[in-house]
Structures are given as structure tokens and as C-alpha cells.
Amino acid sequence: MTSIHPPAQTIWWKQPLDRVEGTWIALALVWSLIMFIMMPLWHVYGKQNISNEAYKTTPEAFMAKTQAMVDQYTVRTETNQQMPVVRPPPGSDVYLIGRLWQWWPLLELERGQTYRVHISSMDWQHGFSLQPVNINAQILPGYEMVLTMTPDTAGDQSIICNEYCGIGHHMMTGKIYITEGGS
Amino acid sequence: MKKPEFRICPESGLQFHKQGEMLMRINAVAAVIALLIGGITALLITLTRWPTVHLLPADRFYQLLTVHGINMLIFWIIFFEIAVLYFCSSTLLRCRLATPRLAWLAFALMVGGAVMNNVSVFGGNSSVMMTSYVPMPAEPSFYLGLILFAVGALIGCFIFLGTLVIAKEEKTYEGSIPLVTFGALTACIIAVFTIAGGAIILIPTYLWSIGLISHIDAPMYRLIWWAFGHSSQQINVAAHVSVWYLIAAIVFGARPLSEKVSRGAFILYIAFLQLASAHHLLVDPGISSTWKIFNTSYAMYLAVLASMIHGLTVPGSIEVAQRSRGLTKGLFEWLRKAPWGNPVFSGMFLSLVGFGFLGGISGVVMGTEQINIIIHNTIYVPGHFHATVVIGTTLAFMSLTYYLIPVLFRRQVFLPGLAKYQPYIFGIGMMVFTLVMMGAGTLGVQRRHWDMAFTDAAIGYDYPASAYTLMGLVGISGVAAITGGAIFLLITVVSVFFGKRVESESSYGIAPTRLMRAEPIVEPQGGHAGAGKWGFAAPGTFTLALFFLAIFVIYYAVNWKYLASVWPMS
Numbered sequence: 001m002t003s004i005h006p007p008a009q010t011i012w013w014k015q016p017l018d019r020v021e022g023t024w025i026a027l028a029l030v031w032s033l034i035m036f037i038m039m040p041l042w043h044v045y046g047k048q049n050i051s052n053e054a055y056k057t058t059p060e061a062f063m064a065k066t067q068a069m070v071d072q073y074t075v076r077t078e079t080n081q082q083m084p085v086v087r088p089p090p091g092s093d094v095y096l097i098g099r100l101w102q103w104w105p106l107l108e109l110e111r112g113q114t115y116r117v118h119i120s121s122m123d124w125q126h127g128f129s130l131q132p133v134n135i136n137a138q139i140l141p142g143y144e145m146v147l148t149m150t151p152d153t154a155g156d157q158s159i160i161c162n163e164y165c166g167i168g169h170h171m172m173t174g175k176i177y178i179t180e181g182g183s
Numbered sequence: 184m185k186k187p188e189f190r191i192c193p194e195s196g197l198q199f200h201k202q203g204e205m206l207m208r209i210n211a212v213a214a215v216i217a218l219l220i221g222g223i224t225a226l227l228i229t230l231t232r233w234p235t236v237h238l239l240p241a242d243r244f245y246q247l248l249t250v251h252g253i254n255m256l257i258f259w260i261i262f263f264e265i266a267v268l269y270f271c272s273s274t275l276l277r278c279r280l281a282t283p284r285l286a287w288l289a290f291a292l293m294v295g296g297a298v299m300n301n302v303s304v305f306g307g308n309s310s311v312m313m314t315s316y317v318p319m320p321a322e323p324s325f326y327l328g329l330i331l332f333a334v335g336a337l338i339g340c341f342i343f344l345g346t347l348v349i350a351k352e353e354k355t356y357e358g359s360i361p362l363v364t365f366g367a368l369t370a371c372i373i374a375v376f377t378i379a380g381g382a383i384i385l386i387p388t389y390l391w392s393i394g395l396i397s398h399i400d401a402p403m404y405r406l407i408w409w410a411f412g413h414s415s416q417q418i419n420v421a422a423h424v425s426v427w428y429l430i431a432a433i434v435f436g437a438r439p440l441s442e443k444v445s446r447g448a449f450i451l452y453i454a455f456l457q458l459a460s461a462h463h464l465l466v467d468p469g470i471s472s473t474w475k476i477f478n479t480s481y482a483m484y485l486a487v488l489a490s491m492i493h494g495l496t497v498p499g500s501i502e503v504a505q506r507s508r509g510l511t512k513g514l515f516e517w518l519r520k521a522p523w524g525n526p527v528f529s530g531m532f533l534s535l536v537g538f539g540f541l542g543g544i545s546g547v548v549m550g551t552e553q554i555n556i557i558i559h560n561t562i563y564v565p566g567h568f569h570a571t572v573v574i575g576t577t578l579a580f581m582s583l584t585y586y587l588i589p590v591l592f593r594r595q596v597f598l599p600g601l602a603k604y605q606p607y608i609f610g611i612g613m614m615v616f617t618l619v620m621m622g623a624g625t626l627g628v629q630r631r632h633w634d635m636a637f638t639d640a641a642i643g644y645d646y647p648a649s650a651y652t653l654m655g656l657v658g659i660s661g662v663a664a665i666t667g668g669a670i671f672l673l674i675t676v677v678s679v680f681f682g683k684r685v686e687s688e689s690s691y692g693i694a695p696t697r698l699m700r701a702e703p704i705v706e707p708q709g710g711h712a713g714a715g716k717w718g719f720a721a722p723g724t725f726t727l728a729l730f731f732l733a734i735f736v737i738y739y740a741v742n743w744k745y746l747a748s749v750w751p752m753s
Contacts, residue, residue, distance in 0.1 A: 002438030002701035003428040003500070004275050006358035009703070012442040020499060020719040021444050021492075024728055028491040031732065032484030035739065039476045039552045042743075047751040049553055054468035079641045102641065124319045125401055127560045131627045131644055133749050136559040137466040140401040141318065145468035150751045158644035162560040164312050164631040166319065167242055171640040 050137065053146040059122045062144060066095035070105050078106060085177070093118060096159075096174070098126035098139045100166060103159045103174025109151050111178050120144045127162030130176065136162060151178050187691040188279065194687065195433070195590045201691055203273035203280030203346075207266045207591055209290060211584070214262035215675055217297065218577075221255035222668045224248075229665065233658025234635060234651050241633040245310045248631060250301065252313035256572065257332070257415070258297045263580050264370065264422050265289075265339040270591075271367035271425065272346035277698045278355040281345030285338060292335030300328030312631060314408065317388060317399045326389035330382070337378045340371045356698035362439050362446065363432065366425030369449040374418045376457060381411035402469050409460035417456035419572060420490070421449065423534065423579040427497045430531040430582060434522065437500040438701060440720065445496050451489035455481040462546075465555035475552050487547055494539045495728050498532075499721035506714040506721075514716070514723040530582030530606035537574030537610060541617050542567060544735050554742050557749060562632075562657075563624025570617040573664075578610055581671050588675070593689065594682035597674050605674065609667025615660035623653040625745075 002008070009015060017025075043049055074084040084105040088094045090113030097104045099122035109115055119128055121141040128137045133153055137145060151157075159174035188201045224247040230238040239247065273280040280286065302324065303309045309321035347368065350356060360368070384407040390396045428445070431437040439445040461478030464470055481487060498518075505517030522528050545567040549558040558564065588596050596602055628635055628650050635654065637643045716722035 002436070003362045003432035004364075005361050005701035006356055006698065007362075007442045008701045010358055012359060013446075015441050015443060017444060018440050018499075018720045020715075020721050020725050021440050021496065023719075024495045024725065025444070025488070025492060027732065028488050031736070032488050035487075035547065035551070036476075036480050036483045038743070039480070042553050043472060046553065046747070047753075048556060048746050048749055049472070049753050050466050050556055051753055052471050056469075081641060083641070106642075125316045127629075129560065129627065129629060132647070134557050134561075134625075134627045135749055135752070136556060136561065138405075138464075138468070138559065140405075140468060142401060143468045148753050152750055158642065160627075160629060160637075160644060162629040162632070163316070164245070167245065167310075169245075170241065170632050170634040170637065173637055173640045173642045173644060175642050 051145070051147050053148075055144045055146075056142060057120055057144040058142065059120075062095070062118075062120045063097065063122065065118070066097050066105070069093075069095050074105070075108065088115065090115065092116070095119075096128075097122055098128065098161065098172075099123055101161070101168035101172035103128075103161070103172065106175045106177070108177040108179060110181055111151050111154060112181055114148060114150045117147045117149055118144050119147065124165045125163045126165055126172070129160045129162040130157050131160055133157055138163065151176070154178065154180070187693050189693070189695045190689045190691045191696065192590050192689050194685075197274050197590060198277045198696060199591070200273050200279045200695075202283035202286075203269050204591065206280065206283065206286050206290065207269045207274075210262050210266040210269070211587070211591075212679070213290070213294060213297075214259050214266065215672065217254045217258035217262060218668070219672055220301070221251050221259055222665060222672065224251035224254070225668070226662070226665050229658055229661035231633070232654060233661075234654050236658060237634075242307075242310070244633045245312075245631075246304060246307060249304050249310050249312050253300060253304070254297075255577075256313060257329070260419055260572070260576060260580075261332075261336050261415075262293065264374075264418060265293075265336065267422055267426065267580075267583075268339060268343040268367055268371055269346075271364045271429075272343050272350065275361055275364050275698075276346070276350040276356050277695055278346055278350035278353065279695070281342050281349050286342050289335040289338035289342065292338070293332050296328045296330070296332030296335060298328070299324050299331065303328060314412065315388070316408075317391070317401060317404045320392060323389060323392040326385050326392055330385050330389060333378045333381050333385070336374065340374050340378070343367070343371050354697070355695060357700045362442060363425050363429045365446055366421060366428060366449050369452055370418050370421035370425065372453050373414060373421055373456060377411055377414035377418060380407060380414060380457075384408045384411060402464075402467060405464060405467065406460060409463045410457060413459040413462060414457045416568070416572060417452065417459065419576040420456070421452050423538070423576045424449075424490075424493045424497070426579045426583050427493070427531055427535055428500075430527055430579075430586070431497055431501050431504075433586060434525065434528045435501050435504040437504040440496050440499050440503065444492060448489040448492040448496070451485050455486040455489075458482060458486075459550075462550045465550070465552050466559045472552060479550050479552055484547070487543075490539075490543055491728075494535070494543070494731070495721075495724060497535060498727065499724040502721040502724045503714070511714050514726055518723060524603050526585045526602050526606050527582050529603075530578050530585070530610065533606055533610035533614075534575055534578040534582065537570055537578070537614050537617075539731060540734065541614060542570030542575055544738055545621055546571060547735075548739055548742050551739075551742075554746050556752075557742075557746055558624060560630055561624035562628045562630045563621045565630050566617045566620030566624055569613060569620065574610060574613050574617070578606065578613070581609070582606065584671075584675055588678045588682070589685050592679050592682075593685045594678045595685055597677040597682050601670060602674050605667055605670045607667075609664055609671065612660050612664030612667050616657060616664050619653045619656040619660060623650055623657060626650040626653065628654060
């Protein structure tokens with residue numbers, strides 16, 4: 001037994017490597033470096049990157065901006081809570097509120113167009129999870145995250161909360177309708 | 184006058200210090216009680232996430248999920264780790280344990296903290312999950328319990344360090360400390376800065392909960408909390424890798440392929456593992472990509488490199504030991520003829536394989552900055568960490584327990600025939616469980632979520648039928664794994680408290696013996712490599728490692744491809 005005994009040699013760090021170790025360390029190191037380089041490379045050549053754009057905000061300030069958008073671009077209301085469905089123009093700033101326990105308002109975006117989607121929380125931490133496309137982001141109170149997104153799939157998307165936020169967490173949902181261009 | 188304080192275990196040759204032995208036992212027993220609480224809640228929450236069963240009401244589900252997380256991830260593992268630290272210092276170095284009275288105080292603080300935290304959560308007003316993200320409030324006693332527990336654990340770490348100092352001072356061993364103790368030292372160093380991180384965030388949060396601080400910034404909380412939360416899982420990695428080396432040494436008499444490489448890999452853990460707080464912040468607002476990339480990769484994956492090294496050197500050391508015993512046929516005779524009926528070995532080997540293939544690969548993939556977009560907070564995440572913490576750490580600790588029952592507790596293992604199968608039921612159940620969880624996560628099923636059908640939500644969402652099938656399999660495999668866990672608890676509790684005594688005598692004497700150096704390596708004919716192939720001492724292990732790397736590369740590429748299919752975003 002020797003992994004539980006002191007090393008045989010006093011100067012154990014001069015004991016030569018076995019070939020199997022040296023070869024494996026070289027392979028593993030090369031793979032580690034490849035994986036490391038992939039992330040900056042994807043920022044240059046890849047299309048799916050989480051934005052670095054975020055601002056400090058307050059629930060009141062963010063609510064005011066969202067309300068202004070809702071007042072200007074609401075096209076209809078839905079559900080028995082009269083949730084506004086907002087259809088902001090392509091390229092514009094879109095605001096989405098996460099709060100206990102809903103995503104507000106509902107959105108209608110045009111496929112293939114790019115939007116600057118601002119998201120913040122009014123209260124606790126929430127998780128923005130867009131399904132079925134499967135895009136996930138953390139939403140924090142006091143911070144406004146800006147995701148510049150281009151919906152390029154057909155079909156409506158649901159927004160689910162994926163950060164535990166208390167007893168109504170599993171009822172916190174929202175919706176993004178995707179319309180075809182020109183409709 | 185000197186009291187008779189040391190005994191030598193006739194079977195293992197290990198020497199136990201009376202006070203240290205008592206403390207190892209009591210910490211291990213406390214660990215198993217936490218495992219029992221965590222296990223019962225595991226069953227109830229698994230049966231709730233199994234869609235056709237959906238057992239608990241929502242409030243109870245979130246409450247018991249909080250209980251499960253904290254008891255398993257913190258109390259079970261850290262109590263056991265304190266026992267491992269005492270074992271790796273006092274027993275392995277044949278030294279008296281430093282300040283046993285203080286160690287009892289540490290134990291009392293840990294028990295008090297654990298009880299206080301559990302009482303708080305069972306009270307119903309602290310269902311905040313293990314992470315207790317602000318500004319969602321828990322009761323003050325929730326945070327205070329964790330703080331007391333952490334202070335106790337910190338004292339335990341310093342007792343370990345103190346014991347190393349005494350061993351050196353009293354020259355209880357020759358030369359350098361053994362590799363396993365070195366690994367335990369790594370775990371202890373990581374534990375010290377982990378607990379410091381916990382103090383930096385939990386103390387202000389406690390003050391906030393009693394109204395002395397008005398505001399805690401959410402991203403700041405996340406950054407520092409995870410410096411505690413993720414680093415505490417790195418204590419586990421260092422500890423269970425040490426346990427792998429320990430078991431390889433006990434069962435096979437294995438020696439490290441080279442001391443330099445194995446110890447160097449442990450040092451990489453100390454240097455880089457704590458950067459992993461970033462893994463939890465990859466899709467958070469207000470943190471730059473530069474910071475995320477550097478930290479999430481542990482500075483260019485140097486800590487991942489360390490795990491890949493241990494993944495080779497642990498089985499490699501077993502292979503060399505087996506080959507030197509003449510099991511040299513082909514690539515895998517050494518593995519085929521390993522003692523698969525001995526739960527000490529089988530549990531350890533399943534732990535190694537599961538940790539590497541399932542936990543390791545999934546962890547690196549989901550910890551890639553951009554790929555995290557398709558994984559963050561889905562049930563993929565608990566899939567990953569059940570592979571690392573349950574298959575990796577818990578199963579390794581279970582295997583060690585089978586060894587400790589006769590050696591430390593002086594009892595015979597109850598139902599040895601059943602014990603043979605326990606690691607397979609638990610390990611394989613858990614492997615399926617983690618795989619199907621990761622599959623469901625890939626389909627967007629959420630973690631910490633009571634109702635994937637959104638029955639009461641104003642706006643519903645229908646997951647594909649395959650997601651329901653996978654969550655059904657989560658339920659079935661979860662119950663299988665929990666059965667394995669229950670068998671473990673049955674065997675351990677009955678053996679320790681009601682078991683038959685080991686027949687041989689092991690009485691306490693006065694004089695400790697000295698730990699001598701390992702015998703110098705006797706090279707087999709033609710050197711180590713002579714027993715191997717292609718100039719490699721461990722060709723079978725190397726082949727398995729190449730297989731691992733191939734799976735890793737393929738799975739990594741598949742996930743980039745999946746990412747490329749989601750909406751363009753920047």
C-alpha cells in the first residue's frame with residue numbers, strides 16, 4: 001500500500017512520469033485549450049451570445065417604460081385578467097416585466113425581425129425561459145437586461161419562470177406570439 | 184501517566200487514536216442521520232415530479248425540496264467529510280488528534296446549526312431552496328443555523344491542520360505525508376476559503392433578515408453565495424478523489440503512478456476550482472463575457488485537466504497493481520478480475536465512472552458560456568449535479584463506509600450478501616436518473632418546479648410527450664436509486680448499532696507506532712511498462728481514457744450544434 005504511505009523517495013517530485021501519464025496530460029491539455037478557445041470564437045463567428053448590455057434600474061422606472069410601450073402598441077387583450085398583447089414595431093425596444101407571478105405584457109413579434117428585449121424583475125429573482133425554443137436567462141430585481149433577439153422560428157413561444165420564486169412559481173407564465181412577415 | 188489511547192486494527196493495520204476514533208464515529212453517525220432525512224424527502228419529491236404520481240401539494244413540495252437540498256448537499260456530506268479529515272490525519276499519520284475537546288465543540292455547533300436550520304424549514308416559512316436567493320426572505324434562524332454549522336466545520340478543518348502539525352512535530356511518519364492525506368489537505372484548504380465565502384454572504388443576509396441591513400444586491404449575493412455554494416462541491420471533489428486513492432490503496436495496494444502528477448493535479452484544484460461561482464452566473468445581467476469565459480473555464484480548464492488526470496491515474500494505479508500481480512492478459516484482464524463482489528471496490532469504481540462520464544462531461548458542457556443559454560435552470564442542472572455529488576461523492580463515501588464498519592466501528596457488516604448488490608442498485612439507478620433528467624432538461628423541463636403541466640396558470644404550455652416520458656423515467660429510476668440508498672441505510676444502521684462484533688481483538692495500548700515509508704518500487708521485468716503494452720504501464724486505462732475523450736468531444740460538438748439552432752441573439 002502506498003497511496004496511504006509516505007512516498008518511497010524523499011525527493012518524490014523528481015520521479016519521472018510514466019509515458020501513459022505524459023501522453024494523457026498532453027491530450028487533455030490540448031482538449032482543454034480547444035474548449036477554452038471555442039467561447040471567444042463563438043463571440044466572433046457564432047450567432048447565439050448572451051448580451052453584455054445591462055443597466056441598473058428601479059421597479060418604478062422600469063414599470064413606467066413598460067407602461068409607455070403598452071399604452072402605445074397594445075393590439076388586443078387576452079385571458080380573463082385582460083392581459084394586453086403588445087405588438088411593438090420591428091427594431092424597437094421591447095419591455096417585459098417579471099413579477100409574482102406573471103410575465104407582463106404578452107408580446108407579438110414578427111418572425112425574422114430583430115428586437116431589443118429589455119427584461120427586469122419587480123420583486124424577487126426570476127428566470128426567463130422561452131419554450132420550446134429553449135432560451136434561458138436570469139432576471140434580477142434592480143437590473144435591466146437587454147437581449148437583442150431575432151425570432152427565426154415559426155410558432156408561438158411560451159415564457160416560463162425557471163427561477164424558484166415562491167408558492168406561485170409554477171403558474172408564472174407568459175407568451176410571445178410570432179407572426180409571419182407582412183401579416 | 185500516559186493513558187492507553189492507541190489501538191491497531193489487526194485486519195487493516197491502521198492505528199486509531201481513542202478520542203479521534205470516537206469523533207470519527209459520531210460525525211459519521213450524524214452524517215447518516217442527515218442522509219436519512221435527505222433520503223425520505225428525496226422519495227417524496229421524486230414521486231411529485233413523476234407526472235402521473237404528482238404526490239405532494241405545491242407548498243409541501245417546495246418545502247421538502249429545500250430540506251432535501253440542504254441535508255444532502257451540506258449536512259450529510261460535510262459531517263462525513265469531517266470524519267474523513269480526522270481519519271486522513273489522525274489515523275493515516277498514526278498521530279493523536281489535536282484538541283479533541285474543541286472537536287466536540289465543533290461537532291456540537293454543527294449539530295446545533297443543522298437542527299436549527301431544519302426546524303426553520305419544517306416550520307414552513309423558509310421554503311427558499313438551498314440557495315436562498317435574496318430578496319426572497321427566510322426566517323433569521325435559517326441563516327443562523329447555516330452560520331453555526333459553518334463555524335463548526337471551520338473548527339474541524341483547523342483541527343485537521345493542527346493534527347498535521349502535531350504529526351510533523353512528533354515525527355509520527357517519515358518523509359512526506361501520504362497522497363491520500365495530501366488530497367484531504369486539498370479538501371481542507373478549499374473548505375477554509377469556501378466557508379470564508381459563506382460567512383461573507385450569510386452573515387449580512389442574516390443581519391438583513393433581522394432588519395439591520397436594508398438591502399442586499401441580488402447579483403452580488405449570487406456571486407458570493409456561489410463562491411460558497413459551488414466551492415463547497417469542490418471540497419467534495421477533492422475529498423472523494425482522495426477516497427478513490429484510499430480505496431485503490433486498501434483494496435489493491437495501489438501506489439500512485441507518480442506522486443508528482445497526482446499531487447500536482449490536487450494543487451490545480453486549490454488554484455482554480457473556486458472560480459466556479461461563474462457557472463451559475465453565465466446568463467446573468469451585468470457581468471461581462473470576458474469575466475464569464477475566464478472564470479467558467481477555471482482559467483483555461485486547468486481544474487478540468489486535474490480531474491481528467493485523476494480519472495486516469497486512479498484506475499491506472501489499480502491496473503498497474505493488478506498487472507504486477509500477473510493479471511496481464513489483454514487490455515482488460517486486470518479489470519475483469521477485479522473484486523466486483525466487494526462493495527468497497529464496486530462502489531468506488533462506479534463512482535469514478537459515473538463522475539467522469541456523466542457528471543464531468545455534462546458539467547463542462549453546461550459550463551460553456553454560450554451553451555448555458557440552452558441549459559440554465561432546466562432540470563439538466565440537477566441531472567448534472569446528481570452525477571457529480573451523488574454518484575461521485577455519496578457513492579464513494581458509501582463504499583468507504585463498508586470498509587469503516589469493521590475497521591472503525593469494529594462491527595461485522597449486516598447482510599453482506601445484500602451489501603454486494605447495493606452499489607449497483609444505487610449507482611446504476613442514479614446513472615439512469617441523471618441521464619433522463621438531462622434529457623428532460625434538453626427539452627426545456629424546469630428544475631424546482633411543481634407542475635410541468637401548468638394546470639393553474641393563466642397561460643399554459645404543453646411540453647412534448649417525450650418530456651413527460653422522460654420525467655416518468657426520472658420517477659422510476661429515482662425510486663430505484665432511493666431503494667439502493669435505503670438498503671445502504673439499513674445495512675449501516677443495523678451493523679453499527681446492533682451488529683455482531685468483529686471477532687479479532689483490538690485493545691488500546693500506550694505506545695503509538697510510527698508510519699514508515701512505502702517500500703521502494705520493485706520494477707517488474709522490463710520496468711513498469713513491461714507488464715503493460717506499447718510502453719504504457721496502464722494500456723487498458725489509457726484505452727478507456729481515449730473512449731472517454733471521444734464521447735466528450737462528440738457530446739460537446741452536439742451541444743454547439745443544438746445551440747446554433749436557437750434564435751440569433753446578442
